[in-house]
Amino acid sequence: MSTTAAPGVPARLLRAAPWVALVVVLVVLPQVLQPYWVNRVTGWIPLAIAALGLNLLTGYNGQISVGHGALYGLGAYATALVVNEWDWPFLAAIAVGAVVCFGAGVVIGLPALRIKGLYLALVTLAVATLFPQLVEQFSDTTGGTTGLAVTSLQEYRGRMRERSVKFEPPEWTGLAADQWRYYLFLALAAVCFVIVANIVSSRVGRSLVAIRDNEVAAEVSGVNVAATKVFTFGISAALAGVGGGLLALYNARVSSGSFTLAVSLYFLVAVVLGGPATTLGPALGAVLYGLFKDVVEAEVLPEAWKPASPLLLGALLVVTVLVAPGGIVGTTRQVRARFTARRLRGTTPP
Amino acid sequence: MSQFLQFLFIGLGNGAVYAMIGMGLVAIYRATGLLNFAQGEMAMFATFFVWTLDDVGLPLWLAVIGGMVGGGVVGALTYQVVVRPVGDPHQKPLAVVIVTVGLFLAFNALAQLIWGTDQRPLDPLFGTGELQLGSTYIAWQKLGALAVLGIEAALFYVLFMKTKLGLSMRAVASNPESSGLCGVPVSRILLFGWALASAVGAVAGAFMAPNSAVDANLMQVPLIFAFAAITLGGFDSFVGAVVGGLAIGVLTDVVPKYVGFVEKMPTAPAFLAILVVLLIRPQGLFGSTRVVRV
Numbered sequence: 219m220s221t222t223a224a225p226g227v228p229a230r231l232l233r234a235a236p237w238v239a240l241v242v243v244l245v246v247l248p249q250v251l252q253p254y255w256v257n258r259v260t261g262w263i264p265l266a267i268a269a270l271g272l273n274l275l276t277g278y279n280g281q282i283s284v285g286h287g288a289l290y291g292l293g294a295y296a297t298a299l300v301v302n303e304w305d306w307p308f309l310a311a312i313a314v315g316a317v318v319c320f321g322a323g324v325v326i327g328l329p330a331l332r333i334k335g336l337y338l339a340l341v342t343l344a345v346a347t348l349f350p351q352l353v354e355q356f357s358d359t360t361g362g363t364t365g366l367a368v369t370s371l372q373e374y375r376g377r378m379r380e381r382s383v384k385f386e387p388p389e390w391t392g393l394a395a396d397q398w399r400y401y402l403f404l405a406l407a408a409v410c411f412v413i414v415a416n417i418v419s420s421r422v423g424r425s426l427v428a429i430r431d432n433e434v435a436a437e438v439s440g441v442n443v444a445a446t447k448v449f450t451f452g453i454s455a456a457l458a459g460v461g462g463g464l465l466a467l468y469n470a471r472v473s474s475g476s477f478t479l480a481v482s483l484y485f486l487v488a489v490v491l492g493g494p495a496t497t498l499g500p501a502l503g504a505v506l507y508g509l510f511k512d513v514v515e516a517e518v519l520p521e522a523w524k525p526a527s528p529l530l531l532g533a534l535l536v537v538t539v540l541v542a543p544g545g546i547v548g549t550t551r552q553v554r555a556r557f558t559a560r561r562l563r564g565t566t567p568p
Numbered sequence: 569m570s571q572f573l574q575f576l577f578i579g580l581g582n583g584a585v586y587a588m589i590g591m592g593l594v595a596i597y598r599a600t601g602l603l604n605f606a607q608g609e610m611a612m613f614a615t616f617f618v619w620t621l622d623d624v625g626l627p628l629w630l631a632v633i634g635g636m637v638g639g640g641v642v643g644a645l646t647y648q649v650v651v652r653p654v655g656d657p658h659q660k661p662l663a664v665v666i667v668t669v670g671l672f673l674a675f676n677a678l679a680q681l682i683w684g685t686d687q688r689p690l691d692p693l694f695g696t697g698e699l700q701l702g703s704t705y706i707a708w709q710k711l712g713a714l715a716v717l718g719i720e721a722a723l724f725y726v727l728f729m730k731t732k733l734g735l736s737m738r739a740v741a742s743n744p745e746s747s748g749l750c751g752v753p754v755s756r757i758l759l760f761g762w763a764l765a766s767a768v769g770a771v772a773g774a775f776m777a778p779n780s781a782v783d784a785n786l787m788q789v790p791l792i793f794a795f796a797a798i799t800l801g802g803f804d805s806f807v808g809a810v811v812g813g814l815a816i817g818v819l820t821d822v823v824p825k826y827v828g829f830v831e832k833m834p835t836a837p838a839f840l841a842i843l844v845v846l847l848i849r850p851q852g853l854f855g856s857t858r859v860v861r862v
Contacts, residue, residue, distance in 0.1 A: 280662070284665070329843060329846070332846070335661040336657070336664070337850070340603060344835065351833040351834065355829075355833050479788065486666060486669055523681070526678075528673040528674070528676060529677035532677065536671065536674070539663050539667050539670070540650075540667075
């Protein structure tokens with residue numbers, strides 16, 4: 219970070235430029251897109267938040283979880299039940315979901331202190347397959363495979379009734395319902411994003427990476443390995459829960475079919491494609507996955523080829539790991555660093 | 569009591585299948601130090617070969633052998649094209665998990681693409697008859713599964729302990745670099761290991777399928793049971809896979825019959841078994857302890 223006064227300013231502006239551009243694009247997007255596409259893009263945000271959480275755990279901390287779909291589901295059901303039973307405001311319901319998932323994350327994180335690497339992946343895989351069965355087991359509360367409609371008390375034809383949740387924009391905004399929902403989701407995602415960026419750049423963030431790279435060395439250097447790992451698992455789970463809560467409100471319905479093992483795998487896809495251990499990587503990965511699902515699979519692929527879409531994803535995943543293990547963000551950085559090095563070599567005398 | 573015996577044999581019969589998948593997992597783990605998350609999907613793929621051959625009119629046992637050959641080829645190709653380039657799983661566990669997850673998605677989708685999403689019925693290898701012992705009825709299919717497991721375990725024992733190929737496989741598993749220097753063709757041995765593991769999957773699938781039907785999701789839950797089995801038995805022990813498989817089979821089929829709370833959660837006992845074993849005795853019953861040097 220250069221802190222010199224006058225000449226530093228343009229450089230700083232230059233560095234801020236892509237971020238400003240990103241924010242502008244995200245804000246303008248719902249104004250130019252058709253409502254159908256605004257809804258689709260809004261649907262990618264829950265996945266992006268969950269991927270953000272998984273990235274904190276797997277990318278930065280090196281604890282492999284194949285079970286975040288279960289935490290996503292837990293957050294979704296917690297949020298749905300709070301909205302249904304207590305009629306709490308959405309944000310409060312999502313907060314409850316996040317807290318529940320934080321607790322669940324800590325519970326899974328405690329055994330993860332002894333179970334590492336491939337074995338942790340194994341345990342979380344079992345969690346992922348167990349979750350839909352758990353929903354079935356308690357189908358009285360959860361609605362099982364049929365699902366559970368997420369409803370709130372709303373005025374309808376002059377009377378208060380339980381109806382599917384809706385995001386009504388306040389008068390002063392002048393926004394359509396789909397745009398309003400997009401902005402709410404985006405704002406929440408931005409908050410999560412800033413929280414994670416701050417964690418990563420803090421002392422805790424450095425201990426996360428230290429633990430991933432060499433646990434013993436980290437411990438010797440004074441990092442409280444156990445506390446850090448459990449905390450990371452909790453935060454990561456809470457983020458997955460926030461994503462799940464948003465998904466429940468987005469669909470106005472939760473069902474066991476939305477939280478199968480495949481969902482956990484798609485989070486991993488998003489993280490790995492976008493770039494593990496990078497700030498924007500998982501969001502980028504989630505967008506790519508969304509584009510893949512809603513554009514390539516829904517619009518481009520012919521009907522007979524639809525089942526092939528996970529095949530393409532799987533192939534993409536394998537190729538990414540083999541060819542560009544840094545994902546999109548990591549690989550871009552590498553390429554840019556190489557160009558810079560070449561340029562510098564050209565200009566400065568050896 | 570007779571009812572309990574009946575449940576017990578259903579459990580043992582299913583456990584034999586988990587043990588077969590588990591033996592495939594152990595073969596790959598011992599050779600490459602990798603937990604293959606795509607093992608179940610590869611077995612499902614091989615089971616579709618069995619179904620196809622059976623469908624064109626071959627006798628079932630011949631179809632199973634054909635499925636084993638097909639599965640073996642798929643396993644060998646997978647190793648050669650995808651797994652080998654990734655490198656050492658101990659160094660990069662994340663990359664390896666991601667690759668096998670990618671394979672999981674790919675095989676599942678590929679099977680749906682080739683064979684569609686219909687449920688394909690497959691006849692039991694040992695027919696639908698039952699053996700009557702007093703008031704207990706035991707399906708021949710379950711006894712057959714146990715017998716086949718016994719044969720398979722014996723063949724594995726002979727292969728690993730009594731042949732030069734097996735000796736090479738054990739050498740590669742214990743130290744790939746040194747065995748390479750001694751002239752063992754490491755890559756080819758690993759290729760064979762993958763082919764073997766995948767071929768065994770065809771047999772497991774052929775026993776699993778008559779319980780429901782052949783479809784792309786056939787092996788997802790059995791894979792969890794197989795993982796539980798090798799966790800219990802020890803990741804690098806074939807004896808462990810057999811004992812663990814039978815134990816998990818009994819646990820998952822008998823417990824839910826008597827404990828109402830978990831009736832809709834078939835994988836719950838397996839999950840608890842995995843968790844408890846990894847926490848209390850991570851090397852499992854028969855596995856070897858791994859010492860990590862700092």
